[in-house]
Amino acid sequence: MAKISQISGKRNGYFGALALVSILLGLYWGLVQAPPDAYQGEVQRIMYLHIPSILTAYLSFFLVFVGSCLYLWKREKRDDILAYSAAEIGVLFTALTIIEGSIWGKPTWGVWWTWDARLTLTAILLLIFAGYLMLRSLTEEENRGASSAAVLGIIGFLDIPLIHMSVYWWRTLHQPPSILRPDKAPWENIAWPLLTPLLLNLAAFLLLYFYLLSLRFRLGEVNEEIKALKLSRDF
Amino acid sequence: MGAWYFVFLAYGIVWSAILIYWLTLKRRLARAETELAELCASSEPQANAKT
Numbered sequence: 001m002a003k004i005s006q007i008s009g010k011r012n013g014y015f016g017a018l019a020l021v022s023i024l025l026g027l028y029w030g031l032v033q034a035p036p037d038a039y040q041g042e043v044q045r046i047m048y049l050h051i052p053s054i055l056t057a058y059l060s061f062f063l064v065f066v067g068s069c070l071y072l073w074k075r076e077k078r079d080d081i082l083a084y085s086a087a088e089i090g091v092l093f094t095a096l097t098i099i100e101g102s103i104w105g106k107p108t109w110g111v112w113w114t115w116d117a118r119l120t121l122t123a124i125l126l127l128i129f130a131g132y133l134m135l136r137s138l139t140e141e142e143n144r145g146a147s148s149a150a151v152l153g154i155i156g157f158l159d160i161p162l163i164h165m166s167v168y169w170w171r172t173l174h175q176p177p178s179i180l181r182p183d184k185a186p187w188e189n190i191a192w193p194l195l196t197p198l199l200l201n202l203a204a205f206l207l208l209y210f211y212l213l214s215l216r217f218r219l220g221e222v223n224e225e226i227k228a229l230k231l232s233r234d235f
Numbered sequence: 236m237g238a239w240y241f242v243f244l245a246y247g248i249v250w251s252a253i254l255i256y257w258l259t260l261k262r263r264l265a266r267a268e269t270e271l272a273e274l275c276a277s278s279e280p281q282a283n284a285k286t
Contacts, residue, residue, distance in 0.1 A: 031246070042238035046245045053249070092256055096249050103245040107238060208253070215260050222267040229274045 012214055019211045022204035029197035037194065046104040048197050051179060052205035053097040054122075058160055060090030060209065061129065065157035068150035080146045081220035083153055087132050089212050093205075094126045109173060117166040118174040121159060128156035 030048035037044035067083030070076065101119070102112045113119065132152050139145025167176045179186050179198075187195055 027246075031242070043241055045242045049245060049249050092252065096252060099248055100245050103241050103248075107241050212257065212260065215257075215264055219260065219264045219267055222264065222271050226267065226271050226274060229271070229278060233274075233278065 012211065012218075015207070015211045015214065019204065019207040022200070022207050026197065026201035026204040029200050034197040035193050040108060043104060043107050044194075046100055048201045050097060050100040050104060051198060052202040053093050053100060055179070055202060056205045056209045057090050057093035057097060057125075059206070060086045060093060060213075061125070061153075061157050061160060063213075064090060064129075064132075064153040068153035071146065071150050072154075077224055078221075080150070081217060081224065083150060084136060084146075085213055085216035085220055087129050087136075087149075087153060088216060089209065091126065091129045091133060093209070094122065094129065098122060098126060114173055116173045117170040118163060118172055121163045121166055125156065125159045125163060128152065128159060132156060 026048065030045055034045065034048070036042045063086035064083045067079045067081075067086060070079035071083060098119075101122075105114070106112050132149050135149050135152060136145055139148065164177065164180065166172060167174055178189055181189060186199075190198065
């Protein structure tokens with residue numbers, strides 16, 4: 001077991017190093033290499049964090065959705081660990097998205113926060129998954145807690161299509177999507193000097209995400225092994 | 236407040252939060268792995284005694 005842990009630790013180390021290199025590259029491109037936006041000026045550089053953060057959070061909650069569905073269907077602990085791990089990291093990236101958006105909103109819109117449909121739905125997404133984490137930590141009966149959280153994870157994920165479509169369905173202050181547009185490819189919508197740092201930062205965030213997820217998943221597995229060992233000792 | 240103030244504020248908060256989360260996660264994992272190793276080590280003599 002020590003050998004497996006050593007191999008997995010080494011692989012995670014390489015993955016972490018790759019994530020770090022891509023983060024440094026993304027930072028350089030976003031802060032130094034990219035030109036300022038013609039209308040927003042330097043503040044637009046916050047978008048190199050804001051868009052990758054929310055797309056990473058979407059991916060994370062999609063994994064919560066997949067893990068939760070599989071857990072309710074097959075009752076395998078691995079699926080529950082995946083959902084729990086993804087939810088924890090998803091909450092971090094959603095909170096960061098809201099903070100970045102708020103800092104960008106102050107010089108651009110003149111306010112830190114407004115009850116715009118997209119902003120409000122994103123805040124609701126954060127509250128749902130913060131509730132998911134609280135449910136996991138407060139429920140004493142573990143299997144029941146996992147099942148209840150799986151249902152909440154599935155319901156919570158349904159908020160993401162609403163967030164994405166909110167800018168089309170309601171009159172919002174938030175602009176329409178720049179990357180995930182149904183009518184235009186990203187390179188038709190954003191000039192390459194601005195799209196390059198965005199894509200680099202997106203790649204960096206995704207690498208970082210999978211690195212953090214592998215660590216968090218391993219933590220979940222180790223905790224399960226500890227519980228199983230303690231249970232077998234009690235008997 | 237200049238535009239760069241907001242840019243550095245956003246970048247500072249984001250990367251500090253991610254760094255803190257990563258350090259916390261590493262510490263939680265190291266603690267759990269130590270506990271598991273101790274449990275395995277202490278359960279091996281018991282298993283040997285039973286056999």
